[in-house]
Amino acid sequence: MSLARLAAILNFSKAHLSRIETAESAPPRGLSEKLDAVFGTEGLFIGLYPLARAQEFPDKYRRFMEASAAAALHESYTVTVPGLLQTPAFAEAILRSGDPFATDDEITDRLTARLSRQGRLHGIAPARYWFILDEVALHRPVGGPPTMRDQLSALLTLGDLRQVTIQVLPYSAGEHSEMGGSLTLLTLPSRSVVAYEEGSRSGTLIDDPDEVTTRRALYDLLRAQALSPKDSAVMISSALEGFDHAS
Template sequence: MTFEARELTPDRSVRDLFGAELRRHRERAEMSLRRLSEVVNYSKSQLARIEAAESLPYDDLPTKLDVCFGTGELFARLHTLAKKEPFPGKYRRVISEIESRAAVIEEYACATVPGLLQTRELAEESFRFGNPYAPDAEVEDLVQARMDRQALLERPKPPRCWFILDEAVLRRPVGKRKVMYQQLAYLIKTGMKPHVTVQVLPFAAGGHAEAGGSLMLYTLPHQPLTAYEEGSHSGTIIENQNDVATRRQNYDLLRAMALSPRDSEAMIRVAMEDWTPCEPPLT
């Protein structure tokens, strides 16, 4: 299969700049990806993803590239900056690609229902809260894109999905009571699928390392585990395996602290009672 170089924007992202410099020096040296893979002892596919800014290299590669191309500490310094860079919005495409290929998806949500579990109504309310001045057509496009993501849960061979929801997700109103009631009912329905597990982390569990943000772990066939952390306005992809291992431990601890799937369903049903739509007054 022929590798098609992706257009990069080195003026907007350090990750893109790293990929652009790698491509520029490789082509200047008249070196193919296959030949470079032999020199630095990396697979051709790994180098292709790094050059396309779809993956960040392990810590040993930048030094190997500097030695190979005689670039001093160029790649080492770019790598240091890239690791600190928040995951830019335009890289949400990469997250979508990772998600679509994942065999296992694990997510902790601290503030709102994960996108893969949202109803159309809650998705619309969420997008309108995020940008109250957005045109209706723009909001509808965003909602439809989120609904399209959920198709992976209905595939013949869907990924194994594990969702841990902070109790705040059940208690914080998003839209009208009816929206919340239907959303919690949908959580229960989706949690009954054999490949989906939903757990609730109760307030009583106390503090933990991932408080204040959301964490996603993606297991892809024949690839290292990838972690993604997201706050209210930015996200960060984590590929350094030491840092990923820390997130793995954090998630496993959250799973141990959370209620069992059965007790979680019971808590969701109790929360639903608080969101029962009010009957209109008799006239």
């Protein structure tokens, strides 16, 4: 069957199907079921879909994503709301601002991949998550006031989960070691720990024990400087009220 014919049957963009065929774009949810129906392949594409999903991230991030999926404990510091806590509207605004030249199809692929990771927060036996957010994450109006209201409300809800701890690092803490980017520590089931440092355009996975120990010490300092989870929730609520009064 020609690509043009298949696109017509699926009511799908031919250009997007072409990118999926050549592995330039990840297949969106629901496409595998439609392909099985068109070709009568009785679940073949549904079975292949998890394998395709595993290849959604560029090579330079893949080791981090694999470690993240296996980790029993996630600890992170970020200057914005991290992907695992983002609402769909907030995530889309972040993705579009990060690559303003991306097509709508590309943004849709990336958004689907990002949101799919959030299922880890709600599994039967979820990992433990410790998030430290810079205070700026509460005030920068990503996506506009309505999007921020929903995002801050989501943070309060997620912070009530027993497996999630959220702290805010306030402006009053002053300068600190991670002002130039983000830091994530992943504790694997083997109890070994890897670190991941990320800037706006690059990321580095660190598994050297001495280097990881240094990052652990830096993260512990950030945790000591941050507000308690209870006081952090109060600050998030205050920021939410500010957006309630925004136009």
